[in-house]
Amino acid sequence: MPAEPESKQRLLATAGVSVHYGGVRANDEITLAVDAGEIVGLIGPNGAGKTTFVDAITGFTRYTGTVELGGTSLDDAGPHRRRRAGLARTWQAGELFGDLTVAENLIVAVEGGGVRGALTDVFGRRRRTDQAVWNALELVGLSELAEHRPDQLTLGQQKLVGVARAIVGATQILLLDEPAAGLDTEESVAFGGELRRLSASGLGVLLIDHDMTLVLDVCDRVYVMDFGRIIATGTPAEVSADERVVAAYLGSAVTS
Numbered sequence: 001m002p003a004e005p006e007s008k009q010r011l012l013a014t015a016g017v018s019v020h021y022g023g024v025r026a027n028d029e030i031t032l033a034v035d036a037g038e039i040v041g042l043i044g045p046n047g048a049g050k051t052t053f054v055d056a057i058t059g060f061t062r063y064t065g066t067v068e069l070g071g072t073s074l075d076d077a078g079p080h081r082r083r084r085a086g087l088a089r090t091w092q093a094g095e096l097f098g099d100l101t102v103a104e105n106l107i108v109a110v111e112g113g114g115v116r117g118a119l120t121d122v123f124g125r126r127r128r129t130d131q132a133v134w135n136a137l138e139l140v141g142l143s144e145l146a147e148h149r150p151d152q153l154t155l156g157q158q159k160l161v162g163v164a165r166a167i168v169g170a171t172q173i174l175l176l177d178e179p180a181a182g183l184d185t186e187e188s189v190a191f192g193g194e195l196r197r198l199s200a201s202g203l204g205v206l207l208i209d210h211d212m213t214l215v216l217d218v219c220d221r222v223y224v225m226d227f228g229r230i231i232a233t234g235t236p237a238e239v240s241a242d243e244r245v246v247a248a249y250l251g252s253a254v255t256s
């Protein structure tokens with residue numbers, strides 16, 4: 001077997017991940033990898049099993065198979081330990097707190113325990129949090145908007161706050177579940193540029209989105225899921241030319 005190129009550092013590796021919901025085989029033997037600095041797409045029709053996969057690897061739903069981060073198994077770890085190990089996710093409905101500033105939205109996420117507890121925490125802990133919050137905002141290019149409220153931001157910027165909120169603290173892999181939903185073409189292009197900048201910092205990104213232009217533009221590799229299985233994988237050019245993928249998902253939208 002050919003050796004992996006030395007420059008690639010494997011961060012996330014799953015093997016044979018399967019999830020059953022009653023009689024539904026929501027994930028069927030999913031084997032997938034994300035390297036440092038890489039953006040990997042996971043696409044497929046509604047109900048294909050994409051969110052289930054994120055739920056499984058982040059420890060929110062039971063699975064069989066194996067999930068490793070940096071060569072260490074996470075299979076016995078709950079969601080909090082997986083997050084502390086460096087696996088971060090966004091949620092499909094990732095609304096921000098409208099009454100809090102951008103920075104406060106991140107502080108609440110990292111410290112938990114409610115808004116008041118987070119904002120009145122002891123001095124030392126706040127300082128560490130402030131640094132982590134600042135770093136996350138820097139990574140998505142929003143540090144100048146830290147004291148703004150969400151309604152003073154464009155929708156694209158609000159989406160980036162959601163990304164920053166997910167990566168506060170040590171993060172190796174970022175799992176993005178439909179992060180560009182609702183963005184217009186221009187905002188989606190700008191969002192994609194920020195994702196590329198973010199991955200260039202060494203983060204591995206798994207991007208789930210129905211915006212095919214975004215996925216095919218920013219991803220290094222793409223996995224295509226249908227009925228819980230991976231039906232194709234390759235570069236954006238390879239998967240968009242794959243007949244099975246076109247039949248299952250892409251239709252004429254991308255090929256035209």
Ligand SMILES: Nc1ncnc2c1ncn2[C@@H]1O[C@H](COP(=O)(O)OP(=O)(O)OP(=O)(O)O)[C@@H](O)[C@H]1O
Pocket residue numbers: 021024026044045046047048049050051052053
């Ligand atoms: N908690 C659950 N209990 C039972 N069935 C579920 C549960 N979550 C998902 N499913 C089923 O598992 C299958 C995969 O759903 P999933 O939400 O993972 O798909 P998806 O690819 O993320 O879809 P979408 O693109 O619409 O978000 C579907 O048949 C769904 O109805």
